[in-house]
Amino acid sequence: MKRTLLALFLALLVLPFVYLPLLSLAGNWRYPRLLPEGLSSANWQLALTSGSGVGSSLWLSVLLSAGVAFTVTIGGFVLGKMVAAHTQRTRFQAIAYLPFAFSPVIYAYCLQFFFLKADLSGSILGVVVAQVLLLLPFGVLFFSSHWDERLHAMEQLTRTLGGSRRDAWRRVLIPVSQPALLTAFFQSFLLSWFDYGLTSVIGLGQVPTLSVLVWQFIGEANPYFAAIGSCLLVFPPVILLFINKKIVFRKTV
Amino acid sequence: MWQTVFSSQHLNRFGLAVFLALTLLPLVAGLSYALAYSLGLAGALTSGFTLTYWALVLCASETWYSLALSVGIAATVVVVSTILAMSVVLAWGSWLDNGMPGYLMYLPLAIPPLTAAFLTFQWLGKSGLLARTGVFAGLISDLEHAPELINDPWHVGILVTLTALTAPFFSVLFLQYRRAENLPQLMQVAQTLGASAMQTVWRVAVPVLLRRALPNLGLSGIFLFGAYEAPLLLGRQSPRMISVLIAQKFRKFNISDVPQAYVLTLLYAGAVGLAAWWIFRKMKQK
Numbered sequence: 223m224k225r226t227l228l229a230l231f232l233a234l235l236v237l238p239f240v241y242l243p244l245l246s247l248a249g250n251w252r253y254p255r256l257l258p259e260g261l262s263s264a265n266w267q268l269a270l271t272s273g274s275g276v277g278s279s280l281w282l283s284v285l286l287s288a289g290v291a292f293t294v295t296i297g298g299f300v301l302g303k304m305v306a307a308h309t310q311r312t313r314f315q316a317i318a319y320l321p322f323a324f325s326p327v328i329y330a331y332c333l334q335f336f337f338l339k340a341d342l343s344g345s346i347l348g349v350v351v352a353q354v355l356l357l358l359p360f361g362v363l364f365f366s367s368h369w370d371e372r373l374h375a376m377e378q379l380t381r382t383l384g385g386s387r388r389d390a391w392r393r394v395l396i397p398v399s400q401p402a403l404l405t406a407f408f409q410s411f412l413l414s415w416f417d418y419g420l421t422s423v424i425g426l427g428q429v430p431t432l433s434v435l436v437w438q439f440i441g442e443a444n445p446y447f448a449a450i451g452s453c454l455l456v457f458p459p460v461i462l463l464f465i466n467k468k469i470v471f472r473k474t475v
Numbered sequence: 476m477w478q479t480v481f482s483s484q485h486l487n488r489f490g491l492a493v494f495l496a497l498t499l500l501p502l503v504a505g506l507s508y509a510l511a512y513s514l515g516l517a518g519a520l521t522s523g524f525t526l527t528y529w530a531l532v533l534c535a536s537e538t539w540y541s542l543a544l545s546v547g548i549a550a551t552v553v554v555v556s557t558i559l560a561m562s563v564v565l566a567w568g569s570w571l572d573n574g575m576p577g578y579l580m581y582l583p584l585a586i587p588p589l590t591a592a593f594l595t596f597q598w599l600g601k602s603g604l605l606a607r608t609g610v611f612a613g614l615i616s617d618l619e620h621a622p623e624l625i626n627d628p629w630h631v632g633i634l635v636t637l638t639a640l641t642a643p644f645f646s647v648l649f650l651q652y653r654r655a656e657n658l659p660q661l662m663q664v665a666q667t668l669g670a671s672a673m674q675t676v677w678r679v680a681v682p683v684l685l686r687r688a689l690p691n692l693g694l695s696g697i698f699l700f701g702a703y704e705a706p707l708l709l710g711r712q713s714p715r716m717i718s719v720l721i722a723q724k725f726r727k728f729n730i731s732d733v734p735q736a737y738v739l740t741l742l743y744a745g746a747v748g749l750a751a752w753w754i755f756r757k758m759k760q761k
Contacts, residue, residue: 235583304487323697325701332508359498433589440708449593
């Protein structure tokens with residue numbers, strides 16, 4: 223009984239990952255049918271070859287999220303070290319929580335005036351800057367708990383043994399921190415990849431990331447294209463997860 | 476403390492200034508502009524100091540309904556998700572710790588809120604999979620008799636979506652705490668000492684997991700309070716969750732709504748700041 227319930231529970235977890243591809247491949251799946259009338263790749267071909275923008279959105283999202291994740295990881299790594307070492311560490315961490323705790327869409331409206339003045343609204347650069355501002359506190363929080371006494375002792379030892387500050391970073395701190403750097407990169411990549419609210423406000427609808435495109439398809443009552451966009455949104459993180467669960471989600475808490 | 480020594484030797488003031496400039500400054504600048512706008516001191520409607528917009532927002536029942544709805548939904552989702560996640564971990568913890576079930580537990584974390592809302596729309600809508608299954612099973616005769624589960628007065632669609640997103644995260648959290656706190660061993664000791672199965676759950680497992688998870692549950696509550704995509708797609712026009720209300724006030728063509736949107740933003744910021752401060756104080760005490 224317990225095992226049957228567990229199997230049902232696990233099936234429920236997998237259901238979205240079966241339903242979305244099925245819907246994206248469905249030629250016609252209207253009421254009252256429980257299953258689609260037939261499956262074909264026609265929707266995918268249409269979405270990827272017509273002017274729907276799915277292909278370009280995918281690449282835009284990949285590059286945008288990778289750029290944001292890279293900046294947040296490096297920035298968080300360096301600034302997190304300074305925060306971790308400070309006597310007012312707890313206060314700085316509390317400060318870092320504030321923007322991160324804000325709803326991205328409301329944060330975007332708070333920033334909108336300045337982005338308009340700086341001529342960053344409606345541009346990819348503007349969305350990147352806004353996402354970095356939103357996610358950098360996450361990076362700092364992540365790394366401020368990574369920079370611990372052990373890491374500090376390693377740095378001190380390198381310096382005591384004659385290594386320069388650069389040697390300490392290049393040969394000790396970065397190699398030792400590699401798993402944490404990867405985790406932070408993947409997590410900030412996912413946060414950027416999933417964002418809709420901030421991107422839609424700062425991008426003024428002119429930066430068609432995958433999430434913006436999916437919203438557009440839902441609004442156009444086109445569930446098949448919305449399912450294609452959703453597949454492209456959910457499967458890359460699933461692949462990352464299966465490549466290494468521990469790297470992607472190791473420090474979610 | 477090494478931090479003290481380290482900071483006095485290596486404190487990089489420039490770095491900390493950059494940190495504050497990139498984290499606190501945008502927020503403070505945004506909220507200051509919001510305050511100035513809401514008081515008639517900045518923006519397109521500059522008319523000199525006025526409290527009109529504040530009075531309008533504070534006297535509107537819409538504001539308080541929206542805040543109460545957001546708090547209610549966030550609290551309900553946190554409580555229901557905690558119960559679900561705790562049940563899952565206590566019932567199947569040993570099976571979910573390793574192997575394929577362990578991997579599958581992480582799957583829902585790969586679903587963004589927008590996709591989750593879309594799935595709920597497809598499944599719980601009037602002609603969705605649930606209604607079709609009901610018709611197929613003979614439970615309902617036609618769509619007219621299908622229950623309203625999205626854009627509904629009880630916000631079922633929003634609650635289901637947010638719970639479906641939150642409960643798996645809590646489950647993963649509790650699984651990690653279960654390992655970290657050696658919970659199976661603790662429960663075994665309690666039972667060896669004569670505790671019943673129920674006592675072991677209520678007096679050992681639940682307090683151990685809850686005490687460890689409380690700050691994260693609180694932070695999740697803050698995130699849920701500002702949820703946007705699910706209520707935008709699945710909610711009613713009135714009352715709306717606070718994020719949706721603010722966004723719609725900003726997006727309206729009526730420019731006189733913008734100062735009110737800024738007032739609501741400041742109210743939201745005050746609520747989030749207060750909640751974050753309280754949670755952080757609790758964390759510090761621990």
